[in-house]
Amino acid sequence: xxxxxxxxxxxxxxxxxxxxxxxxxxxxxxxxxxxxxxxxxxxxxxxxxxxxxxxxxxxxxxxxxxxxxxxxxxxxxxxxxxxxxxxxxxxxxxxxxxxxxxxxxxxxxxxxxxxxxxxxxxxxxxxxxxxxxxxxxxxxxxxxxxxxxxxxxxxxxxxxxxxxxxxxxxxxxxxxxxxxxxxxxxxxxxxxxxxxxxxxxxxxxxxxxxxxxxxxxxxxxxxxxxxxxxxxxxxxxxxxxxxxxxxxxxxxxxxxxxxxxxxxxxxxxxxxxxxxxxxxxxxxxxxxxxxxxxxxxxxxxxxxxxxxxxxxxxxxxxxxxxxxxxxxxxxxxxxxxxxxxxxxxxxxxxxxxxxxxxxxxxxxxxxxxxxxxxxxxxxxxxxxxxxxxxx
Numbered sequence: 001x002x003x004x005x006x007x008x009x010x011x012x013x014x015x016x017x018x019x020x021x022x023x024x025x026x027x028x029x030x031x032x033x034x035x036x037x038x039x040x041x042x043x044x045x046x047x048x049x050x051x052x053x054x055x056x057x058x059x060x061x062x063x064x065x066x067x068x069x070x071x072x073x074x075x076x077x078x079x080x081x082x083x084x085x086x087x088x089x090x091x092x093x094x095x096x097x098x099x100x101x102x103x104x105x106x107x108x109x110x111x112x113x114x115x116x117x118x119x120x121x122x123x124x125x126x127x128x129x130x131x132x133x134x135x136x137x138x139x140x141x142x143x144x145x146x147x148x149x150x151x152x153x154x155x156x157x158x159x160x161x162x163x164x165x166x167x168x169x170x171x172x173x174x175x176x177x178x179x180x181x182x183x184x185x186x187x188x189x190x191x192x193x194x195x196x197x198x199x200x201x202x203x204x205x206x207x208x209x210x211x212x213x214x215x216x217x218x219x220x221x222x223x224x225x226x227x228x229x230x231x232x233x234x235x236x237x238x239x240x241x242x243x244x245x246x247x248x249x250x251x252x253x254x255x256x257x258x259x260x261x262x263x264x265x266x267x268x269x270x271x272x273x274x275x276x277x278x279x280x281x282x283x284x285x286x287x288x289x290x291x292x293x294x295x296x297x298x299x300x301x302x303x304x305x306x307x308x309x310x311x312x313x314x315x316x317x318x319x320x321x322x323x324x325x326x327x328x329x330x331x332x333x334x335x336x337x338x339x340x341x342x343x344x345x346x347x348x349x350x351x352x353x354x355x356x357x358x359x360x361x362x363x364x365x366x367x368x369x370x371x372x373x374x375x376x377x378x379x380x381x382x383x384x385x386x387x388x389x390x391x
Contacts, residue, residue, distance in 0.1 A: 002084040003031045007074075007097040009059055009090045009240070011041035011052065017114075017177040017289065018089065022050055024366050033081055036093075053077070059092065059240035067096070074100030085373060090114060091134070094149075098141040108376035111142060112150040114177065114286030124242070135163060142166040148372050150174050152286035155307030172372050175311060176287035178362025179296060184269050186298035186353050193342040194276065200335055201275040203234040203265070203290040204282070206250060207243040211281025211304065217328035218335060219258045229339060234262040234271060272297045277338055277345065281323065281331050285309050292360045295352035300345040302334045312355075319351040 004025050008014045014034050022032045034045050038054040045052040057070055078101050085108040088097030094111035101109045142149055150172050151157050157173055204210040219231040237244045253259045265271050278294030278301050285308030291301050301320035303309040313320030323330040338345040
């Protein structure tokens with residue numbers, strides 16, 4: 001049996017985004033080890049029968065000695081586990097996991113960069129200063145014939161190719177982490193149009209670069225018009241991310257009467273069943289799962305003309321509405337349009353669902369991911385620990 005290690009920067013990510021991949025690999029006969037910094041979801045992964053190990057990683061650390069120690073720790077872990085393949089998710093886990101796997105002599109390395117994160121999206125001075133260093137480290141970490149890079153949207157593919165961060169042959173485009181669309185139910189096509197106050201949802205980590213400030217400002221604009229809309233935020237701040245919004249700020253918006261805040265929501269199908277419009281005014285994404293889940297429920301989508309987002313809503317006015325990044329006025333106008341034209345909202349939602357089923361269902365994504373693994377499957381004469389992905 002071959003051993004596959006899946007490495008992410010949070011156990012929450014593994015549980016919510018990569019559990020179906022872990023199940024698929026286990027069903028194929030591979031031993032799966034999940035690793036991440038400690039959190040409340042690690043024990044839940046163990047309850048599902050997976051091995052999970054805590055990684056001593058501090059997500060916001062920039063201490064070079066601590067970071068080097070982490071890479072060496074990972075290399076020792078990979079040797080101890082005799083891993084056949086290491087798959088890292090998000091930039092830091094991908095880079096450190098790939099470096100550790102290279103040092104440990106792991107036969108195959110796969111790296112999924114789901115969006116380029118704070119360093120590439122923020123205008124902060126620290127982020128701008130870090131970009132050249134991150135680019136150099138990426139080149140070192142992601143090279144080699146035994147390494148593959150999975151990106152989620154064409155903009156990121158173009159960026160990596162233009163910057164020559166990795167051999168073009170190693171790049172694979174797979175749209176998203178996949179959604180089990182059968183879990184999300186759409187209302188009957190002939191259901192009557194609602195005349196109740198429009199319920200507008202933004203479900204994401206509470207980060208500024210998700211466009212939450214623009215969402216709140218749009219709520220402020222439309223409530224000044226005395227519209228009885230409900231603006232709902234779902235998700236928690238992320239202390240490990242420099243763009244995290246303080247809880248007190250969110251509570252202030254709630255006290256002002258601008259938004260409702262649900263915090264962490266474990267039952268997304270139930271929340272989406274109580275939603276009329278899904279909004280994600282993000283500055284940049286890999287490929288946003290929340291939009292695809294909403295699309296699977298035939299909800300109309302409003303998002304930005306930003307990498308990742310434009311892959312889900314690619315035809316403005318046909319499979320959703322697209323607004324410019326950082327434009328609260330345009331966002332308010334789009335929400336107003338759907339509030340006034342519920343028939344348009346219905347048509348956009350049905351088109352979004354059709355696209356989600358056709359392009360983003362998790363079965364499609366898992367098949368393509370396993371296909372990438374097979375490109376790295378070494379020849380039979382390699383060591384017994386070598387990965388072989390059975391057809």
